[in-house]
Amino acid sequence: MLDIAPELSRWCAQGRDFAVATVVATQGSAPRRPGAALAVDADGTVTGSVSGGCVEAAVYELCRQALTSGTSVLERFGHDADDPFAAGLSCGGAIDVLVTPVPAGTPDADTLADALTAAARGEAVALVRGLDSPAGLLGRVLLVRPDGTGRGSLGGDARLDGAAAEEARALLGAGRTSTVRLGHDGSRCGETTTLLIETAAPPPRLVVFGAVDFASALVRVGEFLGFHVTVCDARAVFATRERFPRADEVVVDWPHRYLDSQRLDGRAALCVLTHDARFDVPLLERALRLPVAYVGAMGSRRTHHERLRRLREAGLTEAELARLRSPIGLDLGARTPEETALSIASEIVAERHGGTGRPLTGLCAPIHRDPSPGRPVRAGLPAVDGSGAGHPPRRVRATGPGPR
Structure with a gap:
């Protein structure tokens, strides 16, 4: 929610x-x-x-x-x-x-209100809810913050609350929502209960290096996709708020120095549009060693091969170089800055969700994928009677008291 x-x-x-x-x-x-x-x-x-x-x-x-x-x-x-x-x-x-x-006014409702208020402010927060009626947990609520503090209870063993909080903090770090199964005592042994852990985190970062015309279009697309967008360029005459009014931040600094000052999580996307080895090489040397979701660099294939040569000389391994998306973007036949921005954003989305970038027409893969690449689509929850069997088609209902 x-x-x-x-x-x-x-x-x-x-x-x-x-x-x-x-x-x-x-x-x-x-x-x-x-x-x-x-x-x-x-x-x-x-x-x-x-x-x-x-x-x-x-x-x-x-x-x-x-x-x-x-x-x-x-x-x-x-x-x-x-x-x-x-x-x-x-x-x-x-x-x-x-x-x-x-x-309104019940303890669980107050816990929900705290979580909703924090999420509405853009704060990182996780919400754990029980899904098992036989265990008396259906609808119970636990709020967890990144530092481990929280509010509420799942209504069972305090050890379950503690274990659920640890699971929630891990999912918060990844920016993911998922179900988990834990024992009633918080262990992973014996009879287990199913929990839904929802997370809300600050918007993912999109950092665009190079204050060029293509960057202006990419800023607009990034904003549309819900990123917190930063433009960084060492040239003050180009990196101005007037040229990039839709960016959340416009930074005048050497790209590699700015990157060194940032703490980026695994959802961040870095787009290098500078076309200049003075900026590109020291920047990509650092970027390709960070645990970010996407690193792409603009340039011709000749520029790409020259860039790879310089990065190898700088000591990057083949595994690190394989993370670089260059030339940046999907093959859409893009020509204008706006079309190029769409091409880049499409590749970022495909990387995030494990998409192929190919037309859906004639493609046998599922249209809607699990949001974490490489993770199988969930087959649904275990039966609510605790038998471990899957739900029958269309309707299975379990009931329990609402928030108390």
Whole structure:
């Protein structure tokens, strides 16, 4: 639900009762990933989405029912070709949705409000919720911050809260949302319980080195994609706020020196558009040794091979050089700065999600992939009866009390 934190934090501040539906797992092709949410308040006002339209009406009704009953429910929506009236996904996949009532003034609602307020401010925060009705955890809430402090409880053994907090901190560092299974005592042995861990983190960084016309277009695309965009160039006459009004930061500094001053996480993308070995080589020597998501450099193939020669002389290994995307971008036939920016942004998105960059027409791979490259698409949650079997098609429901 942290993806709709700004609106929900306002609802909490206004003392509204509401119910929130959150995608907790997906199977096959699904339009939204775990963490996507839809909320409905007591007056019927709606915000958010869980499926892009396929099952919104059915989820809306579940939220309304949860507001009346005061109980949480876990339900699956899939594709049922034999039932023309069934709410399901036209793409053929399936999603598991947790619907939780949030009556104002309860302890769990207050914990949710703290998490939503932090996420709306752009702060890093994780929200852990139980998904098992038999264990009495369905809908319970634990807030975890990067320093390990937090609020709330999953309602069981304190060791489970501690282990869940450690899992949450790890996912926060990666900027990921996922389900995990832990024992009721926090171990990974014996009977386990399923937890959803949602994370909200500051926007990923896009650092554009080289204050050129292509950079101006890339700044606009990066802003559209939700990056925190920085433009850096050693030439003060080019690196100006007037030339890059949409950038979050415009920095006048030698690129490699600026990079040395930054702490970048594994979601950051670095785009080198300078075309000048004086800037490129010392910058890429550092960038290719950082655990960032993407490093790309602009230039012709001749420039690329000369750049590789210089980087080898600087001591970079073949494995490090293999991380460099150069010439930068996907082959879109781009010519204008705007088309080139689209080409670069497309490659960044493909790298993030493990895409091929090829046309979807005729491609057999799933359209909607797991957000972490190399990780299999989740096959759904274990059965809520604890048997370990998978859910049957379309609907499985587990209920439990709402936030207390």
